[in-house]
Amino acid sequence: MIFVLDAGNTNIVLGIFKDKKLIMECRIGTDAKRTADEYGIQVLKLFSHNNIKPSDIKGVIISSVVPNIMYSIEHMIRKYFKLNPVVVGPGVKTGINIKYDNPKFVGADRIVNAVASHEIYKKPLVIIDFGTATTYCAVTKKGDYLGGAICPGIKISADALFEKAAKLPRIELIKPKRIISKSTVASMQAGIVYGYIGQVDYIVSKMKKEMVAMGEEEPFVVATGGLAKLIAQDSITIDEVNPFLTLEGLRIIYEKNKE
Known part of the structure; x- marks a missing residue:
């Protein structure tokens, strides 16, 4: 084991x-x-x-x-x-080529997700990880890690509203039925959840255009992390949710380095 x-x-x-x-x-x-x-x-x-x-x-x-x-x-x-x-870090075999300005500054979780996605899907990829921070990573079909974007996570955004605005409560992160909401809690949920869906689709669409302009096929978009399913329900760009992507990536990297 x-x-x-x-x-x-x-x-x-x-x-x-x-x-x-x-x-x-x-x-x-x-x-x-x-x-x-x-x-x-x-x-x-x-x-x-x-x-x-x-x-x-x-x-x-x-x-x-x-x-x-x-x-x-x-x-x-x-x-x-x-x-x-x-x-996971410098000197560990991953099977991907990191094209970051300084590869040492790429988070280990982003590398692991890239390894898993490249091995599993074998196509150009945009990988979204909904964690404390939300990360977007671009990987080519041949396994070049191009970089990506980092945003505040969904929970950080919700906590910031509660902590910085005196009259706003702490809320549960669920999707309300409509954006035009009739209570403070539902209004906050609508702004955070639907706003994040919009952020995801805009960033992914821009990343896709940049990758296609480089000569890649249109990327497949995989999402992971605790809130991936919540956002993927209404996203028009997320193709698949893989909740165990990072764990699979760790297994794959271990297999590459076990000797």
């Missing part, structure tokens, strides 16, 4: 693969103050709940956009699993 961890700003997503099949997926909160032992206790409880033993794990791979938790996470893996993890 392969243990994969994707550490984001809000959550750490954990996955277990057995023979390339995802058999466990769960989340724990990202906390820079948490020790290796505290992370270890959490992870072992989740393993026990899913009838998995630490000794069942034969390899571990980590991607992270939160540098200050990496010592605790890596130490937890070495202490509780007796393994040295593969950490």
Whole structure:
């Protein structure tokens, strides 16, 4: 079994693969103050709940956009699993060619998503990841990572309204039936959700035009992340939602580097 961890700003997503099949997926909160032992206790409880033993794990791979938790996470893996993890970063084989001005500045999550999408779909791609930040990435058919755009995430936008506007409440992120809403909560939901759908479709349409102008076929658009389904319902540009894209990418990168 392969243990994969994707550490984001809000959550750490954990996955277990057995023979390339995802058999466990769960989340724990990202906390820079948490020790290796505290992370270890959490992870072992989740393993026990899913009838998995630490000794069942034969390899571990980590991607992270939160540098200050990496010592605790890596130490937890070495202490509780007796393994040295593969950490996505410079020197790790990915199978894609990063065309960023400085490849070191590309987030590990964006690289992992690009690897997974390139391996799975084998066509020009726009990849959208709805996380704490929303990222848009462009990948050519032959596997060149071209770059993309980064925007505040949907939850950040909602939280900002609550925190900065005295009379506006904290809201649940759901899609109201209409944009012309008759309550403050529904008005906020309409502005955030429908506004984000518009943002997605505009950015993706511009990225498609740029890629086609470079000689690529029209890109396939795949979305992942916690709120991908909410936005994809009304988006006219998202072709597919793949909720486990990042975990699949970690598995693929591990396979490329396991020797």
